[in-house]
Amino acid sequence: xIFGFFDLPWWxxxxxxxxxxxxxxxxxxxxxHRCQAxxxxxxxxVIAHFFRFWLWLTTxxxxxxxxxxxxxxxxxxxxxDDPHSPQILGIKKVFFEGAELYREARKDHDSIERYGHGCPxxxxxxxxxxxxxxxxxxxxxIIDLLCFGVLGLTVWAIQMVWIPILAAGVINGIGxxxxxxxxxxxxxxxxxxxxxxxxxxxxxxxxxxxYGSSAKFSVKWWEFDLGWMYIxxxxxxxxxxxxxxxxxxxxxxxxxxxxxxxxxxFINNKLQVMSNYSKEVILPVLYEERNxxxxxxxxxxxxxxxxxIREDSIMSVExxxxxxxxxxxxxxxxxxxxxxxxxxxxxxKTTASQKELIEAxxxxxxxxxxxxxxxxxxFACSLKSYTLTLSRT
Numbered sequence: 424x425i426f427g428f429f430d431l432p433w434w435x436x437x438x439x440x441x442x443x444x445x446x447x448x449x450x451x452x453x454x455x456h457r458c459q460a461x462x463x464x465x466x467x468x469v470i471a472h473f474f475r476f477w478l479w480l481t482t483x484x485x486x487x488x489x490x491x492x493x494x495x496x497x498x499x500x501x502x503x504d505d506p507h508s509p510q511i512l513g514i515k516k517v518f519f520e521g522a523e524l525y526r527e528a529r530k531d532h533d534s535i536e537r538y539g540h541g542c543p544x545x546x547x548x549x550x551x552x553x554x555x556x557x558x559x560x561x562x563x564x565i566i567d568l569l570c571f572g573v574l575g576l577t578v579w580a581i582q583m584v585w586i587p588i589l590a591a592g593v594i595n596g597i598g599x600x601x602x603x604x605x606x607x608x609x610x611x612x613x614x615x616x617x618x619x620x621x622x623x624x625x626x627x628x629x630x631x632x633x634y635g636s637s638a639k640f641s642v643k644w645w646e647f648d649l650g651w652m653y654i655x656x657x658x659x660x661x662x663x664x665x666x667x668x669x670x671x672x673x674x675x676x677x678x679x680x681x682x683x684x685x686x687x688x689f690i691n692n693k694l695q696v697m698s699n700y701s702k703e704v705i706l707p708v709l710y711e712e713r714n715x716x717x718x719x720x721x722x723x724x725x726x727x728x729x730x731x732i733r734e735d736s737i738m739s740v741e742x743x744x745x746x747x748x749x750x751x752x753x754x755x756x757x758x759x760x761x762x763x764x765x766x767x768x769x770x771x772k773t774t775a776s777q778k779e780l781i782e783a784x785x786x787x788x789x790x791x792x793x794x795x796x797x798x799x800x801x802f803a804c805s806l807k808s809y810t811l812t813l814s815r816t
Contacts, residue, residue, distance in 0.1 A: 521591025
């Protein structure tokens with residue numbers, strides 16, 4: 424049977440391939456990633472098992488293996504123990520050999536057991552999906568050949584390389600190498616694209632690393648997470664339940680003191696608070712000082728912009744030296760940068776009592792207001808007015 428059961432025009436095969444591979448991508452992000460690895464949502468058993476079966480058929484991936492490797496990636500991100508960090512292994516290695524890195528990580532049985540808790544362990548998992556993981560893709564080859572004849576081999580081949588290229592290469596590789604950052608999380612994760620369709624939202628990688636337990640990956644109004652749209656549709660039919668999303672910051676104009684609620688905002692949403700600090704304090708002061716110097720000197724201010732807001736732990740030694748040199752020549756910028764670090768240091772006082780932390784925030788605001796820097800004074804007022812409301816789902 425040369426054409427198989429379905430004899431399609433050339434564009435028909437393209438549509439079929441895009442549809443089949445898209446289901447696989449949706450299964451990875453909804454089931455493996457958001458549901459299993461981070462427990463940010465629950466899926467109805469019927470939907471969860473469909474995705475588990477589909478992944479066995481189209482990728483041969485075992486839920487526990489994928490989940491444990493991903494959890495280890497978050498726990499050991501950008502270190503020697505990270506299974507696939509382009510910052511450590513190089514972008515070429517992760518982009519072109521992502522699948523090989525995944526297979527290598529599967530051999531670490533201790534890590535699989537340590538990070539793979541809570542994954543399915545029923546009869547089907549033990550006797551079919553895990554025990555015969557390679558037989559799923561073999562069965563898919565037969566199905567593709569029966570459906571599409573000789574061209575089924577091409578359809579099958581594309582299905583086999585889709586996840587290694589898109590997930591292992593683009594998200595694990597480029598997602599930690601190139602793109603923009605909304606939040607200065609302590610790793611190199613970046614948003615590859617604000618319109619996250621091809622990988623069902625996984626392109627918003629910086630947002631995800633900043634708030635790993637959120638079922639929703641988009642943050643800015645101009646970002647679009649296709650996976651979140653699917654979650655909302657499933658939720659409408661009672662086939663999914665969201666556990667957690669990124670908390671939203673709100674300001675209460677009548678609130679003008681540091682209290683327990685302020686502390687909760689700061690602890691639970693430090694990255695958003697610090698992002699606001701960069702936009703509302705550091706950048707305005709930087710631009711103000713930039714306007715005071717001649718045209719040739721402004722290039723130094725432009726180069727310093729990224730360094731001033733970058734997470735310290737992912738900055739190179741060379742970058743730190745450049746920043747130190749720049750701050751030595753610009754006292755006002757240095758002042759607000761030091762206040763930034765002082766605010767961050769409060770968050771790291773994990774052994775301090777609630778009362779001590781509130782007092783530390785109060786003292787920081789008092790000193791900030793006394794500096795005479797308008798943007799710093801305004802931010803201190805904003806910090807006092809913060810309230811934390813969980814986003815509605």
